[in-house]
Amino acid sequence: MDPRQVQRPKGVRATLRLLAAALRLVWRAGPRDFIVVVVLQLVQALGFLALILQLQRLLSGLIDANTGGNAQGVAAGLVLFISANAVMGLAGAIINNRRQIIGERVTLYISSEILKVTCLAELDDFDDSDFHDRLQRAAVSAAGRPMMMVQSMITIGQSLFTLGSLWVALVMLQPWIGLAMIVVAVPVWIGGTRVGEAYFSFIVHIAGMDRARMYLFQLLTMRDPAKEIRAFNLARYLAARWRDTMTERIGMLAATLRKQLRASLISTLGSNVVLALAAGTLIVLNNRGVLTLAQTAAVAAAMLLFGQNLLGSIAETNEFFESAPIVSDLNQFLALEEQLMRHRAGIALPERFERIALEDVTFRYRDTNRDAVANIDFTINAGEVVALVGENGSGKTTLAKLIAGLYEPRSGAVCIDGVDLKDADLTAWRESVAVLFQDFIKYALTGTDNIRLGATGRPDDPDQVRAAATAAGADEFLSRLPQAYETILGPQFGRGVDLSLGQWQRVALARAFYRDAPLVILDEPTASLDARAERDLFDSVRQLYRNKTVVLISHRFSTVRTADRIIVLQDGRIVEQGSHPQLIANNGLYAELFAIQASAFIEEDLGHSDEVRQPVQP
Numbered sequence: 137m138d139p140r141q142v143q144r145p146k147g148v149r150a151t152l153r154l155l156a157a158a159l160r161l162v163w164r165a166g167p168r169d170f171i172v173v174v175v176l177q178l179v180q181a182l183g184f185l186a187l188i189l190q191l192q193r194l195l196s197g198l199i200d201a202n203t204g205g206n207a208q209g210v211a212a213g214l215v216l217f218i219s220a221n222a223v224m225g226l227a228g229a230i231i232n233n234r235r236q237i238i239g240e241r242v243t244l245y246i247s248s249e250i251l252k253v254t255c256l257a258e259l260d261d262f263d264d265s266d267f268h269d270r271l272q273r274a275a276v277s278a279a280g281r282p283m284m285m286v287q288s289m290i291t292i293g294q295s296l297f298t299l300g301s302l303w304v305a306l307v308m309l310q311p312w313i314g315l316a317m318i319v320v321a322v323p324v325w326i327g328g329t330r331v332g333e334a335y336f337s338f339i340v341h342i343a344g345m346d347r348a349r350m351y352l353f354q355l356l357t358m359r360d361p362a363k364e365i366r367a368f369n370l371a372r373y374l375a376a377r378w379r380d381t382m383t384e385r386i387g388m389l390a391a392t393l394r395k396q397l398r399a400s401l402i403s404t405l406g407s408n409v410v411l412a413l414a415a416g417t418l419i420v421l422n423n424r425g426v427l428t429l430a431q432t433a434a435v436a437a438a439m440l441l442f443g444q445n446l447l448g449s450i451a452e453t454n455e456f457f458e459s460a461p462i463v464s465d466l467n468q469f470l471a472l473e474e475q476l477m478r479h480r481a482g483i484a485l486p487e488r489f490e491r492i493a494l495e496d497v498t499f500r501y502r503d504t505n506r507d508a509v510a511n512i513d514f515t516i517n518a519g520e521v522v523a524l525v526g527e528n529g530s531g532k533t534t535l536a537k538l539i540a541g542l543y544e545p546r547s548g549a550v551c552i553d554g555v556d557l558k559d560a561d562l563t564a565w566r567e568s569v570a571v572l573f574q575d576f577i578k579y580a581l582t583g584t585d586n587i588r589l590g591a592t593g594r595p596d597d598p599d600q601v602r603a604a605a606t607a608a609g610a611d612e613f614l615s616r617l618p619q620a621y622e623t624i625l626g627p628q629f630g631r632g633v634d635l636s637l638g639q640w641q642r643v644a645l646a647r648a649f650y651r652d653a654p655l656v657i658l659d660e661p662t663a664s665l666d667a668r669a670e671r672d673l674f675d676s677v678r679q680l681y682r683n684k685t686v687v688l689i690s691h692r693f694s695t696v697r698t699a700d701r702i703i704v705l706q707d708g709r710i711v712e713q714g715s716h717p718q719l720i721a722n723n724g725l726y727a728e729l730f731a732i733q734a735s736a737f738i739e740e741d742l743g744h745s746d747e748v749r750q751p752v753q754p
């Protein structure tokens with residue numbers, strides 16, 4: 137992604153707006169702790185003011201006492217001085233304690249907000265690498281940022297209170313020095329913004345690369361890819377590629393850190409020069425008798441504290457400016473929620489539909505240059521079993537996703553009882569659809585959970601879970617597991633066990649059965665099933681889906697031939713449709729594909745017979 141496309145907060149106003157947004161964030165995450173911290177910071181700052189003024193009084197008292205004055209005032213002043221110091225120490229301890237919990241709460245709040253957006257995002261967004269980069273920046277790069285920003289904000293807030301009260305004390309003691317102290321802060325501000333910009337540019341550049349690196353890391357550490365990576369001896373090769381991307385990242389980070397260091401050094405130097413000039417002025421004022429010794433000492437102490445506080449807050453300021461554009465970027469990501477929500481609100485569809493009509497539907501995936509499906513026109517009536525047939529890449533799954541409302545057509549419409557899905561309440565429509573994808577998820581959860589995920593809104597009913605499993609042919613093996621249905625399916629958690637691919641497919645089918653939706657889309661439901669399981673499945677499908685509408689995708693003609701209607705796709709277009717006998721009589725693509733599959737069986741059979749018949753030549 138071009139980093140110039142990313143909006144950054146520019147100028148004092150934008151930074152202040154961002155600060156306000158960050159404050160809102162902290163407020164929403166935990167208002168009580170926030171108030172406690174702010175009040176204590178105020179106490180600390182006032183404590184500083186009291187300390188400085190008390191110091192001057194103490195010094196004057198001491199000088200008075202030395203010259204024969206009253207020493208009682210000195211003792212009382214000393215008690216006040218120590219009390220103020222103790223209160224400040226206590227306040228500091230409580231602030232440190234509370235800000236940790238605020239940071240955690242803000243992280244929890246932000247992560248939940250990020251999840252809200254990702255839950256609303258559509259499949260099309262997940263096909264978009266820019267969306268993944270933004271998500272990566274929000275979830276990974278910005279994950280710790282709210283906490284850092286809050287912490288630096290609190291420290292800066294504390295420093296600002298302190299600096300403010302020291303500044304008031306300085307102005308009261310010597311206005312010119314007070315003015316000079318404002319100038320000291322300018323290089324710190326400029327340096328901070330430079331440091332922040334450098335780091336944000338790095339983060340924007342690195343997002344895609346970081347995702348690729350994490351992907352390689354997952355390939356090497358997750359269970360699913362482990363077998364192929366070992367069988368192909370790929371581990372070392374992939375680890376080397378991972379190391380290369382990591383090394384490249386470190387190189388880019390080092391260059392960014394050099395830029396940051398340069399900016400920090402220049403700003404520190406600038407502030408120190410102004411401080412030195414102010415100190416020189418103070419000496420001159422003392423030498424000329426403009427300030428008394430006590431005043432000079434108090435101003436010097438205040439200046440020292442001011443300088444220390446300011447220079448001590450450079451790291452925090454840099455961190456604040458580093459976090460600012462990242463948090464601004466995060467805010468922009470979170471703002472997507474509103475846009476995505478608008479997309480979801482729409483006309484409510486009836487629970488049971490009568491007709492699904494695809495009207496001249498054309499769809500092209502993002503960043504591709506050809507239509508995956510084009511000019512598709514057909515109708516599915518409630519209760520029909522419609523099969524989609526065609527060679528690999530002909531557009532069957534794409535059509536299924538369009539019907540399920542997972543993608544929006546580029547042109548044309550998918551209408552449910554006359555309502556275009558574009559205008560409908562998609563969440564409600566998806567409740568009416570049960571889809572079993574060919575690449576279904578193998579949830580590393582219990583058998584019960586794997587089935588119950590089909591309808592999480594329904595009250596827990598073990599009988600229904602078992603009924604769905606029985607219909608899908610999964611009850612037999614699930615019951616035999618060590619903890620039966622409560623066994624975790626996946627050995628990576630709690631002594632769970634893995635299943636065979638065919639068994640997994642039956643569990644996924646059970647999930648679809650359990651959903652009990654009026655429209656069922658089965659994308660290659662029998663791909664991993666043995667012949668007996670396939671036959672059993674279709675017996676139960678007919679039984680279970682007597683009152684339902686079924687869209688069936690399969691390369692197995694034994695499976696599709698029973699459908700009421702078969703739609704044949706080629707290169708994303710419908711080339712034929714009809715019942716099995718009609719399509720065979722048509723002698724078109726369907727008949728050709730059917731003949732190829734049938735002859736493959738026969739040839740295999742003959743080939744095997746030949747092998748048996750012909751003796752092996754020595």
Ligand SMILES: Nc1ncnc2c1ncn2[C@@H]1O[C@H](COP(=O)(O)OP(=O)(O)OP(=O)(O)O)[C@@H](O)[C@H]1O
Pocket residue numbers: 263501502504508526527528529530531532533534535
């Ligand atoms: N997310 C995607 N992004 C870009 N192109 C895609 C995406 N998914 C599928 N395609 C492309 O769309 C076309 C149709 O794919 P689709 O998955 O619908 O085919 P299919 O008929 O289901 O194939 P198969 O029989 O192999 O499952 C293919 O050319 C494929 O490369």
